[in-house]
Amino acid sequence: MSALNTVSFQVNKDNEIFGLNASQWKVIIAKVDANKVTQEDLFSAIVRWYKYNAGVRQQNLPDVIGSLRLDEFETEFIEKQIKPLPGCERLAIEAIKKRGDSISWLAVQNFGEDWLGVKDILRFNQAKEIWEKATRLEIKRYGFDTAFIENCFVFIGGRSINGPSKDVVSYNLLTKEWTTLSSMQEHRSSVCVVVLNKYIYAISGKNKRGDALTSVERFDWSTGRWQYVANMPRFAEAATVLNGDIYAFGDIDVARYNSATNRWEQRRSMLDRRYSPAVTAHEGFIYVIGGRHSDHRTAERYNPQRNEWTRIASLNVSRRYICAASIGGQLWAFGGVIDPAKWTDDVELYDAAADKWLIKKNLPVTGKFSCHAVPTKFVEKLY
Structure with a gap:
């Protein structure tokens, strides 16, 4: 898959993300060019990927979301956008705590x-x-x-x-x-x-x-x-x-x-x-x-x-x-x-x-x- 091979796809526009699995997402998050793709870009793409097949992907969502640098998100964003996601409440609480010391x-x-x-x-x-x-x-x-x-x-x-x-x-x-x-x-x-x-x-x-x-x-x-x-x-x-x-x-x-x-x-x-x-x-x-x-x-x-x-x-x-x-x-x-x-x-x-x-x-x-x-x-x- 070109998205996985190049690790530089347009995460908010490329429909190839819908075919990724959780392991592939973690590789992309680790290797994506931070100068070209922001953490919020990645988050938005992950949410789109999850909603595309929520019933199947819900169990893997916390693992994928947890691969992001969550403490870089604003506290209000973590509270309103990340914490309500299925299985992500603990991740959000930890990110907010870490952010307080950042x-x-x-x-x-x-x-x-x-x-x-x-x-x-x-x-x-x-x-x-x-x-x-x-x-x-x-x-x-x-x-x-x-x-x-x-x-x-x-x-x-x-x-x-x-x-x-x-x-x-x-x-x-x-x-x-x-x-x-x-x-x-x-x-x-x-x-x-x-x-x-x-x-x-x-x-x-x-x-x-x-x-x-x-x-x-x-x-x-x-x-x-x-x-x-x-x-x-x-x-x-x-x-x-x-x-x-x-x-x-x-x-x-x-x-x-x-x-x-x-x-x-x-x-x-x-x-x-x-x-x-x-x-x-x-x-x-x-x-x-x-x-x-x-x-x-x-x-x-x-x-x-x-x-x-x-x-x-x-x-x-x-x-x-x-x-x-x-x-x-x-x-x-x-x-x-x-x-x-x-x-x-x-x-x-x-x-x-x-x-x-x-x-x-x-x-x-x-x-x-x-x-x-x-x-x-x-x-x-x-x-």
Whole structure:
């Protein structure tokens, strides 16, 4: 059967699914290309297959449904769509329990069409592989960066109507309360923010005079204080954390920060000069995407063990101010701006095996985002 042999059939359209047995379904679920077929696609096809001959297939339905990654489905979906299926109540209860201890992903809009007003918070629906609106927060700044720590989103720096800001506020996802935290020692717009060992690092940015900063300061959540750490070698456009170290990227240069020694060291330069690229750690590598001065589609990958860079496939849509995120073992790139100043809602997924970017369903809003892994139990309280 071609559906079983290719493991890439259109599960919602191909009538060949009606001839499958339970064992064949389990093979397909295990081998199907996750970049092309979502868990919800598979679920819908399984339900169609079951209803085609419910009397015979009812006894096998829980075994087939149980082969899916059920904890990736939204709790409401599990309750309404999976739990009522014959023999699937226990599977649903276990999936909901597992989901309570799992991680979900939120994307915080920090730049978009409403510069000084409301910002959207998006959540990633893993089963559907789409971004959906979770909530909106009024943040009268733009160009800030965010951190997630101790149940809170922390909004750092950026630019208000008065220019670059050093303000820091937090929003508790559990209590939905705002708290004003100690201000940074310097005003920083376009600041790069990372979290390492329960410290928040504010890296570079531009001050009120428009100077590109090489200074770095660190926020201690337990004391509520900021303090300077070692300066960077140069201005940073983006930063991420990998293997307990901070990596910062500016123009073509790369620097690595060791928090134990409080020292930065130069690493091998990128292959291309980049302005406002997306940067994220994924599967032991660092990916730098877009933001090249001459072509905002290009991307490259850094191997920290070999201290070397490799080009990967270019994006389909040229843009900068993109957000890159490692989500459930997949590398995503979304949002950003198309020159000269058109915000985009494009979403792309990297297929490493084929070395190409796949176009996925667009965001519900345009803009620049930062992405954070957050306990699912908090995420589901937002909507």
